[in-house]
Amino acid sequence: MRDLRNIVEQMSIKDKMAEITQLCGSGYGEDENVFMGIDYQFELAQHMVDNVGSVLGISGAGRVKAIQKKHLETSAHKIPLLFMHDIIHGYKTIFPSPLAMSCTWQPGLVKVSAEIAAKEAAVSGLHLTFSPMCDLARDARWGRVVETSGEDVYLNALYAKAYVEGYQGNDVSSRYKIASCLKHFAAYGIAEGGRDYHTTEASEYSLREYHFPAYKAAVDAGAKMVMTSFNALNGIPSTGNQWLFQDVLRKEWGFAGTVISDCTAIVELIHHGFAADEAEAAKKAIDAGVDIEMVSNTYYNHVQRLIENGKLTEAQIDEAVYRVLVMKEELGLFDNPYKDADEGLEKQYVLCDSHRQAAREIARESMVLLKNDGVLPLEKNAEKIALLGPFADSRQMLDSWSVCGEEKDCITLKEAFLEKTDIKCVSAPGIMKYEETRIEEAVKLAESSDVIILALGEDPLMSGESNSRMDIALPGYQELFAERIFSLGKSVIVVLYNGRPLAIPNIAKKASAVLEAWFPGTEGNRAVCDVLLGDHSPGGRLTMSFPYAVGQCPIYYDRYSSGRPAKDVYHSDRFSLRYMDGQSVPLYPFGYGLTYTQFKYGDVILSKHLMKKNETIMASCVIKNVGERQGTETVQLYLRDMAGSLVRPIRMLKGFERVTLKEGEEREVRFMIGEEMLKFHTLETGFAAEQGKFRVYIARDASVEEYAEFEFFY
C-alpha cells in the first residue's frame, strides 16, 4: 500500500477541497444534469475541474480513458479520477427493477444481476455504482419504491448483501468488479405522505428494528461507500446528522469507508432550514463525516475559510481526503487509472447474448401471477390474440433509473409474441391521450379475437425519484378502457407494467388473469411471453403489499397490533382497527403469488412447545402439489412474539424455502427456530429475546392465520 498519508501532506488545502468534491457531466461539457434534478449552476473553477476527486454520470471506455488521461496530465498530484454512476439494476443490459427482482425471493439471482452489471460497467470505464438502495419501502405513493427490495426487513437485508457481493466480489480491484455505495442512509423510505424528499420521523426502536438492518447488511458485506439521504430524520437532515454517521455508522458499525452526500444534498441543508448559508452547510456536513460533496461546491468554496476561522480543522479534511484515496487504492487506480476500461471488451460484453439470457431468466422469476381463473397458460394453438392498451406495442420496459439502458434494445409485447409463436396477433393502444375513437378500434379487435390481453400500467416516469403519486390507480383512462373491454363478457388477461403496487380492485375482480410484470427490463417482453405461454411457470411472490385504495397507505404486513384489533376483514366490530368505508387488509398481501399449479399446506408441527435459552425448535409442514403441473412454491416462515417490553409486529418473516414439486408430489419443509430469531431491541436488556409465547406460521403469504405455538423461557 503506497503512503497515502504522504500524498495528503503534499496537497494544498485547495487541492484537498477539490479531491473531496464530485463533479457531474456538466463539468466535462456534457449537459447530462437532467436526470439528477440539478437546478443549480455552479461556477466551475479551472483548478477545481483539474483536481476534482471523482465524476458522476460519465461512462464509455473511450470517454472515460480520454478524461482520465487529461486529468492525470493536469492534476497537481496525479491522483486518478474515480468514475461513479447509478448502475441500479444493470448497465446496458437492464434487469427488472429492484422491486421486481425482490419478488424472485432469490438473492442469488440478484447477485448474478449485480455481477453482470459490474462487468458491463467496468469495461465501460466505471469504478463504483450507487447501489444497493437499502431503504425499506413503506408507502406505494413514494415513487422510489421501484428501487427498493420491498417492505420486509429480513429480505431487504439479504438483497443488500447480495448486491454488494455481486458488484465487489472478494476483491474490488479485480477484473470486472466495481465498488458498491449503499444508500440512502437513513430511513428515506418513510417520507411523510409518500412524498419524495419530505421529512421523516422514526423512533430509535423503529430505526433499529425495521430500517437499519439492510444498511448494516451492506456495510457488513463490505460496501466501500455510503450515501446520505435527502430527508430530515427526526428534525436533523441525514447529510448533517452526526448521530447517524459518526455514532451509528462509524463507531457502532465500524464502517471505515467513504461517505458521499446525495446530489446537492449539502447545499440543500439551507433549504431544510438546518444551515444559514453555504459555509454552515459545509461545516455541518464535514462535522457529520460526509467525505465527498456530490455536485454542489460548498466544500470547495468555504472549507479554507472555515479552517481559518477555527470552525473546522484541517485534520478533519485530511481524514476525508485520506478515505477517498484509500478507496482509489483499493480499486487499484493508482497502479492502473484505467482499470477495466476497454473498448474491445465493451463491444464483447455489453448486451451480449448471455447477459440478455440472464436478464430474461430473472425477469421471468420476477413476475407475480396475481389472479388466474385457468385461462393461463395460453393455448399455443390460439387462433388470434388481441393485444390492447398502452403497453401492447411499447418498448417502455425500463424504469426511470435505467440511466445507461436504452428502450431501442427492448422488444414490444407484440414483437415478442410474433417472434415466439405463429399465433396471429393484432394490437391497438386503445387509449391515446383520451381519444375515445381508439377505444372502439380496440373493442373491434377484442370482439374478433379468442384471446384478449390488456397491457396496462404506468409511464416509467411515474415512479422513481421525485415521482410520487397521490393516487395509485391505473393512470389516465385505463380503468375506463378496461371496463369497456370487460363489458364484452369475454375472458380478459391483464399484464401490468408499473413501478409500484397499484390500487386495482376492479381489475382484480373482473379480469380472468392478472400478471404483474413490473418494469421487466431489456428482455422483459420475451419473459412475459414465456410466462403467458407456459414455457415458464410464474413463481414470483409480492414483497410489497398491494392496497385496495391509496387511503390504506402506508400498508405493510409486519405492522404492530392495536388495543382493538379488527376481528375480521369485514370490520364487523365497529370499535376496532378498521376503515368504515373499506377493507383494512391489502388487496394482495406480502408474500402472495400464484403458480400454474396449486399447493396444499398441512398443519404446522413443532418438535416441542417449550424452548429454553440456547435451545432450538424444529417447525415443519407438509406441502403437497395438488395441481396438474410441476410448480415452485415459496414456503414462508413467520413468527409472532405475543407480548414484549415493547409492542411487536403481528408477523415477522424469519425464513423461506423455495420447493419445486411435481404434480401429486409432497414434501416436508422444515425450519429450525433458534433464540436469535426471537431477539429484538428491548427496552431494558438491549438486543435480546424475552420470555413468553410465540406463534409459528408456515405459510404461502403473510395473511395466513393457521399457526402453532411455543413458549420461550429461561
Ligand code: GLC
Ligand atoms: C440522485 C439520487 C441518488 C443517486 C444520485 C446520483 O438524486 O437520490 O439515488 O444515486 O442522485 O445520481
